[in-house]
Amino acid sequence: MQIQSKDVxxxxxxxxxxxxxxxxxxxSLLSHLPKHSEISFLFVQEGLSKEQISxxxxxxxxxxxxxxxxxxxxxxxxxxxxxxxxxxMYHRLFLHQLTDRKRILYLDGDTIISTDITGFATQxxxxxxxxxxxxxxxxxxxxxxxxxxxxxxxxxxxxxxxxAETGVENSYINSGVLLIDADYWRAHEVHIDFAKMIATxxxxxxxxxxxxNAYFYGRIKLxxxxxxxQTSLFHSFKIKDVQIWMKANAAYYNDIxxxxxxxxxxxxxxxKPWQHRVMxxxxxxTYLINCFKCFGLSSFFARALRVYMxxxxxxxxxxxxxxxxx
Numbered sequence: 001m002q003i004q005s006k007d008v009x010x011x012x013x014x015x016x017x018x019x020x021x022x023x024x025x026x027x028s029l030l031s032h033l034p035k036h037s038e039i040s041f042l043f044v045q046e047g048l049s050k051e052q053i054s055x056x057x058x059x060x061x062x063x064x065x066x067x068x069x070x071x072x073x074x075x076x077x078x079x080x081x082x083x084x085x086x087x088x089m090y091h092r093l094f095l096h097q098l099t100d101r102k103r104i105l106y107l108d109g110d111t112i113i114s115t116d117i118t119g120f121a122t123q124x125x126x127x128x129x130x131x132x133x134x135x136x137x138x139x140x141x142x143x144x145x146x147x148x149x150x151x152x153x154x155x156x157x158x159x160x161x162x163x164a165e166t167g168v169e170n171s172y173i174n175s176g177v178l179l180i181d182a183d184y185w186r187a188h189e190v191h192i193d194f195a196k197m198i199a200t201x202x203x204x205x206x207x208x209x210x211x212x213n214a215y216f217y218g219r220i221k222l223x224x225x226x227x228x229x230q231t232s233l234f235h236s237f238k239i240k241d242v243q244i245w246m247k248a249n250a251a252y253y254n255d256i257x258x259x260x261x262x263x264x265x266x267x268x269x270x271x272k273p274w275q276h277r278v279m280x281x282x283x284x285x286t287y288l289i290n291c292f293k294c295f296g297l298s299s300f301f302a303r304a305l306r307v308y309m310x311x312x313x314x315x316x317x318x319x320x321x322x323x324x325x326x
Contacts, residue, residue, distance in 0.1 A: 003102060003103045003121075003122040003123075003124075004038070004122060005037055005038040005039050005118055005121075005122065006038040006039075007101055007102040007103050007122070008038075008039045008040070008101060008102075008103045008104075008105060008118075008121045008122060009039070009040045009041070009042050009095075009099040009101040009103070009104050009105070009182075010029070010039055010040070010041050010042070010104075010105045010106075010107065010117070010121070011041075011042045011043075011044065011092070011095050011098075011099070011104055011105070011106045011107070012025070012026065012041075012042075012043050012044070012106075012107055012108075012109055013043075013044040013045075013072070013088050013089075013091035013092050013095075013106075014043065014044075014045050014046075014048070014088060014109050015045065015046045015047050015048075015086055015088045016046070016047040016048060016049075017086070018088070018109045018110075019045075019048055019052050019109075020274075020295075020300050021109045021110050021272075021274065022043075022109030023052075023055060023056060023059070023294055023295075024112070024287070024290050024291050024294045024295075025107060025108075025109050025110070025111045025112060025113065026041075026056060026059060027059055027290065027293060027294035028111075028112045028113045028114065028290045028293075028294075029107070029113040029117060030059060030060070030062075030063040030065070031293070032113060032114065032115050032116045032117070033063065033065070033116055033117065033118070034116065034118070035063060035064050036063075036064035036065070037063075037064070037065055037118065039065065039118065039121065040065065040066040040067070040068070040099070040101065041060060041065060041066065041067040041068070042067070042068050042069075042070060042095070042098060042099055043056060043067070043068070043069045043070070044070055044071070044072050044091045044095065044098060045069055045070075045071075045072075046071070046072060046087075046088065048069075053069055056069075057069075070098050072087075072088075072091040072094065073091070073094040073097055073098070073191070075090060075094070075194075075195050075198050075199070076195065076198050076199035076201075078198070078199050078200070078201040079198045079199070079201065079207070080147075080201050080202075080203060080204045080207050082147065085206075085207065089207065089208045090198060090207065090208050092106045092175065092178065092208060093191065093194045093198075093208060093211070093212075094191050094194070095180065095182070096180065096182040096185040096186050096190075096191070097186075097191055099182065101182060102181075102182055102183050103121060103122065103179070103180070103181065103182060104178070104179070104180040104182045105117065105120075105121045105177075105178070105179055105180075106175075106177070106178040106180060107176070107177055107265075108175075108176035108177070108267060110176070110267065110268040110269075110272060111176065111177065111228075111265050111266060111267050111268070112265070112266045112268075112283075112286055112287060112290050113264070113265050114262065114263070114264055114265070114266070114286075115264045117264075117265075120179075120227060120264070121179065123179070125179060125181055125221050126221055128181070128219055128220060128221040129180070129181045129184040129185060129188075129190075129216060129219055130178060130179065130180055130181065130212065130216050130219070130220055130221070131178070131179040131220065131221035131222070131223050132173035132174065132175065132177060132178050132179070132212075132220060132221075132222070132223060132228070133173060133174055133177060133222070133223045133224070133225050133227055133228035133230075134170075134171060134172065134173055134174075134222050134225070134249070134252055135172055135173060135174040135230060136172075136233075136236055136242050136245050136246065136249075137155075137172055137174070137206070137236075138155055138156055138159060138168055138169040138172035138213075139169060139236075139239070139241050139242050139244075139245040140156065140169055140241060140244070140245065141154070141241040142154065142155040142156070142241065143155070144158065144205055146204060147204050147205075148204065155205070156168060156169050158205070158210075159172070159210060159213060159214060162202065162203060162210060162211070162214040163214035163215060163217065164213055164214045164217040165217055165218070168213060168217060169245065170248070170249060171213075171217070171218075171220060171222060172213050173209070173212065173213060173220055173222070174209065174228055174230055174267070174269070175206070175208055175209035175212055176228055176230070176267045176269065177223075177227055177228035177265055177267065178212075179221075179223070190215070193215065194211065194215070197211055197214075197215070198211070224255050224259070225252065225255050225256050225259060225263070226255065226258075226259035226263050226264050226265075227263075227264055227265050228265055228267050229256075229259060229260065229263035229264075229265065229266050229267060230267045230269040231266065231267065231268050231269055231270065231271045231281050231283060232269035232270040232271065233256065233323065234271070234281055234319045234320065234321055234323070235270065235271075235319065237322075237323050243325050243326060246325055247325060253325070256323060257323060260321070260323055266283050266286060266287075268283070268287065271284075271319070273287040273288065273304065273307065273308065274287075274303070274304050274307055275307070276307055276310065276311075279311070279317050279318060279319040280308070280311035280312065280317055280318045280319065281318070281319055281321065282318075282321045284308055284311065285308070287304070288304055288305065288308050291304045
């Protein structure tokens with residue numbers, strides 16, 4: 001089935017704490033989208049003020065696109081959350097219930113888009129219910145400590161216990177950019193299964209991401225890292241086991257090298273440009289420029305500029321962008 005622009009809904013899920021980065025992501029996307037595009041936009045939000053919603057709505061109005069703001073679907077209070085992992089991360093699992101469009105492009109708010117996403121969003125999913133970009137996060141040998149029991153285990157053992165199969169380390173996806181066959185999700189009522197899985201409280205490391213990997217194992221179309229270039233790669237490449245994983249997944253590694261300097265979508269995984277405590281990457285300047293384009297000489301831009309300058313002049317605070325293998 002051929003997907004057209006009018007069939008696509010781009011979705012963000014956010015709460016009060018993430019609205020400014022999300023606004024910047026939205027602005028970067030609109031700045032490359034043809035004016036009056038038939039693609040629609042949906043913000044699933046909790047706690048945004050009237051002023052914040054008006055700000056986002058005005059951006060959409062200037063771009064001539066349709067936008068809606070909806071409250072999230074409810075789910076179990078047993079869902080695992082932490083100070084850094086809020087309930088908002090689960091909302092992406094229920095987007096197909098909030099729009100009637102055939103295709104959903106979900107984007108995390110910590111992304112910057114540098115190209116027209118129309119072709120990407122309307123691509124053929126080859127019969128798969130979901131498409132996403134691989135992550136080395138499940139590399140063999142990775143040990144994790146259960147946040148509740150304190151027990152250590154192999155991350156791959158945990159994923160298999162949750163429903164994936166042996167070999168998941170070579171197809172483990174990052175959930176920050178998702179292409180969803182919404183018709184399939186609705187027809188198969190996947191939200192019922194998701195709600196049950198969430199209610200167990202057993203998805204504890206990257207809950208929504210781990211759930212998707214377990215549930216759709218073997219049914220995911222893997223996309224080029226150009227469409228979700230994760231800045232955490234600059235750190236993980238220092239891990240010997242990740243380098244071994246990259247050598248075993250040579251096609252993925254070569255794709256990373258091909259897009260690392262100008263990816264279509266930058267995803268600021270771990271290294272958030274607006275946070276003081278993390279190191280600076282080569283993409284922080286891109287974020288700062290997009291922040292200015294979105295907010296102008298505002299207090300938020302001033303804060304972002306101060307963080308950028310502090311990181312720039314702090315010795316040893318810039319992480320290497322060298323992705324070569326040893």
